[in-house]
Amino acid sequence: MTLDLDTSTDGVLTADTHLIQSFADLHALKQDGARTVIVGADGTMVRDSEGNDLIDGIGGLWCVNVGHRRKEIIDAITDQLNQLDFYSTFYNFTHPTAAALSEKIASLAPGRLNKVHFGNSGSVANDSAVRMLHHYNNRLGRPNKKKVLSRIGAYHGSTHLAIAMTTPAYSKGWDSADDLVHHLRSPHYWRNGEGMSEEEFLDALIEDLRSSIETIGAENICAFIAEPIMGAGGIIVAPEGYHARMAAVCADNEIKYISDEVVTAFGRLGHYFASKDVFDVTPDIITTAKGLTSGYQPMSATIISDEIHEVISEPGEKFLHGMTYSGHPAASAAALANIALLESEQIPERVRTTGKIFENALRGLSDMEIVGEVRGSHFMMGIEFVKDKATKKEFEEHEAIGLKVAQACQARGLIARPLGNILILSPTLILSEEQIHQIAEILRESIADVASKL
Numbered sequence: 001m002t003l004d005l006d007t008s009t010d011g012v013l014t015a016d017t018h019l020i021q022s023f024a025d026l027h028a029l030k031q032d033g034a035r036t037v038i039v040g041a042d043g044t045m046v047r048d049s050e051g052n053d054l055i056d057g058i059g060g061l062w063c064v065n066v067g068h069r070r071k072e073i074i075d076a077i078t079d080q081l082n083q084l085d086f087y088s089t090f091y092n093f094t095h096p097t098a099a100a101l102s103e104k105i106a107s108l109a110p111g112r113l114n115k116v117h118f119g120n121s122g123s124v125a126n127d128s129a130v131r132m133l134h135h136y137n138n139r140l141g142r143p144n145k146k147k148v149l150s151r152i153g154a155y156h157g158s159t160h161l162a163i164a165m166t167t168p169a170y171s172k173g174w175d176s177a178d179d180l181v182h183h184l185r186s187p188h189y190w191r192n193g194e195g196m197s198e199e200e201f202l203d204a205l206i207e208d209l210r211s212s213i214e215t216i217g218a219e220n221i222c223a224f225i226a227e228p229i230m231g232a233g234g235i236i237v238a239p240e241g242y243h244a245r246m247a248a249v250c251a252d253n254e255i256k257y258i259s260d261e262v263v264t265a266f267g268r269l270g271h272y273f274a275s276k277d278v279f280d281v282t283p284d285i286i287t288t289a290k291g292l293t294s295g296y297q298p299m300s301a302t303i304i305s306d307e308i309h310e311v312i313s314e315p316g317e318k319f320l321h322g323m324t325y326s327g328h329p330a331a332s333a334a335a336l337a338n339i340a341l342l343e344s345e346q347i348p349e350r351v352r353t354t355g356k357i358f359e360n361a362l363r364g365l366s367d368m369e370i371v372g373e374v375r376g377s378h379f380m381m382g383i384e385f386v387k388d389k390a391t392k393k394e395f396e397e398h399e400a401i402g403l404k405v406a407q408a409c410q411a412r413g414l415i416a417r418p419l420g421n422i423l424i425l426s427p428t429l430i431l432s433e434e435q436i437h438q439i440a441e442i443l444r445e446s447i448a449d450v451a452s453k454l
């Protein structure tokens, strides 16, 4: 059976007036309507309703790591649904696919991270991490140890708790549970390290952590949460050694380190998990989603250490947490098939080469007049535009520079993601070298085009 849908641009846009887009300007959508309708995808490309084939420069939404329409994953999902469409992992139920996936993830995750709870989004994975730590501290008789340290520039999701941990800019005009969270300084040296060497800037960041702990009290803080590289906050790479030093201070204060690897895991930076392999930190909890299934099914995982699991599985209160779809059979099957592809095609290993080529190709745009900073690593890159290179003067919001460049790219066959003055690239991990250079060329032409009209 195929669904009988109207896929014409007009047909979709008529139906779409009932859809609330996420993180969108609803007023503009109401007025203008017209936007891109994606109707198909294959490999590194997507097709819009006008028949244009576009390079998917954002991998869906930093998630389609192995590329679109991979038969192996689609077949695994179909086979699973034919065998067992749904059963939950509540109470004492389990099923073969979720069990096998938890074992696989435990084998890939660093050292002590051996226990996995599944969710259906990165936001939920992060909520779960904090809820589990709250319960852990209740179990240990530390009922006040509940606050979370996050950072300016962080993105951890948009549920009530996850948005509170996210940088405040993302909840302008909205409420968040901000009494639970303290935001540390952004580790962005280029923007915030004026007048300091990078080492001095790093010292200042560590001092910010120490003094925040002193002010709030270690007895009131359960966790520090950090993305290895900040994503939706604008691709911020912290100074070398930052994560390991932050983790050491946290450990000294019995503050658990949560590494939000929703974007960075499953190959994007050339490894299954970046925290240990790239940043030399073994977190107490890793949260992940996106690349876990390459987006073929909604799924996230909260991977906790044996030590935390020991405490919460002692005799006492039950584990009163979970979602209907935690460990959904089809999502588990998608994840297993996706990981099998990553392994058989050695995608993370290949990214260590192709991702570097991508990174260097984009860094080559640094000579352009309005390009302030090109930053990121491997297949997680951002380009920040500035009005004046010498002073790093920012474009005004109404100038919508990122959006203009993204539109210029799309007209040339590339989807990129605008984020204020920044353009984000997080493509599938299977780009050919030729496509990588094509992307760099499209970016150069598009940036030059927009700059010439300013």
Ligand code: PMP
Binding pocket: 120, 121, 122, 123, 124, 126, 155, 156, 157, 158, 227, 231, 232, 260, 261, 262, 263, 289
């Ligand atoms: N953490 C990070 C680092 C993310 O980038 C995102 C989403 N972009 C999330 C959490 C939230 O994931 P989701 O949108 O699946 O809830």
